[in-house]
Amino acid sequence: MKISKRIGLGIVCILVLALAAWVVFLSVRGQENEAASSITNGEASTNLADQNSQIAQDPRTAALKAEKYFLERNLVRYQSYYDLHPDFTPTVVVRDVNANLDKTKYVDVKPADLSYGVLSLINKYNDLGEYQPEDLVDLGANYGSGHNMLRREAAEAFIKMAEAARADGLILRNISGYRSYAVQENLYASYSLRDGAALADTYSSRAGYSEHQAGLATDINSVDTDFQYTKEFGWLQEYAADYGFILRYPEGLEEITGFMYEPWHYRYVGVEPARQIVREGITFDEYYAYYVLGEKSEW
Ligand SMILES: [Zn+2]
Numbered sequence: 001m002k003i004s005k006r007i008g009l010g011i012v013c014i015l016v017l018a019l020a021a022w023v024v025f026l027s028v029r030g031q032e033n034e035a036a037s038s039i040t041n042g043e044a045s046t047n048l049a050d051q052n053s054q055i056a057q058d059p060r061t062a063a064l065k066a067e068k069y070f071l072e073r074n075l076v077r078y079q080s081y082y083d084l085h086p087d088f089t090p091t092v093v094v095r096d097v098n099a100n101l102d103k104t105k106y107v108d109v110k111p112a113d114l115s116y117g118v119l120s121l122i123n124k125y126n127d128l129g130e131y132q133p134e135d136l137v138d139l140g141a142n143y144g145s146g147h148n149m150l151r152r153e154a155a156e157a158f159i160k161m162a163e164a165a166r167a168d169g170l171i172l173r174n175i176s177g178y179r180s181y182a183v184q185e186n187l188y189a190s191y192s193l194r195d196g197a198a199l200a201d202t203y204s205s206r207a208g209y210s211e212h213q214a215g216l217a218t219d220i221n222s223v224d225t226d227f228q229y230t231k232e233f234g235w236l237q238e239y240a241a242d243y244g245f246i247l248r249y250p251e252g253l254e255e256i257t258g259f260m261y262e263p264w265h266y267r268y269v270g271v272e273p274a275r276q277i278v279r280e281g282i283t284f285d286e287y288y289a290y291y292v293l294g295e296k297s298e299w
Pocket residue numbers: 212217218219264265266
């Protein structure tokens with residue numbers, strides 16, 4: 001009996017020791033983990049601080065901040081874009097990023113913000129969905145044909161503009177204004193069937209991404225690039241802004257707007273914004289980023 005008691009006591013002692021060892025092991029491991037995680041956090045915050053101070057000290061940052069259209073909210077994007085295109089000037093970096101060229105067309109998209117009314121941006125990053133304006137007005141046979149509707153404010157401005165041109169002996173007619181989602185879907189499908197999607201994308205919007213669907217764009221007289229050589233085009237160059245219209249897809253800025261040069265496509269934005277856009281020689285995409293959104297975050 002004595003021997004078996006001793007054995008029993010021995011077993012209990014071993015169990016107690018094993019338990020104590022296990023507790024010590026767990027607590028040491030816990031401390032190690034804590035230490036490890038505090039080191040990682042420390043490193044992370046140091047890295048972030050390093051990054052910020054690197055950006056602040058980067059001589060390119062000063063150059064970017066000196067740009068007229070610099071936006072604080074885009075600083076990190078400017079830096080990344082600059083890293084990809086070190087040969088670009090700060091002016092080009094700011095312009096391109098403000099126009100979202102660091103994003104992927106038709107992939108990085110968000111719903112178009114229609115709360116800006118006639119200053120809403122509709123392009124390959126801003127999706128209208130199946131939106132249909134509520135205040136479409138028919139221009140009537142004197143001012144156009146085909147898809148002959150625009151939103152009321154744009155329609156009234158168009159008629160005023162056409163009347164002023166008529167007084168100068170010139171005829172301005174809308175040949176395509178408001179186009180529904182379904183109409184645009186068919187148009188794009190037929191163009192991409194004929195020319196392939198890559199080419200169609202240079203001159204036609206996919207459904208949901210057309211200014212025509214917003215009822216704020218008009219194609220005037222002819223969808224032929226020779227329209228640029230007409231007196232009517234010259235008149236529009238001089239006076240369209242006085243009626244609130246801008247040439248939306250100018251020559252040489254295809255990359256910014258995402259569209260080939262379209263001398264016939266005019267967008268209604270209102271008189272003051274139109275005059276400012278012409279005065280500053282910028283696209284509506286840039287105007288929207290800087291003057292409409294400003295520092296309001298976009299993505
Ligand atoms: Zn058009």
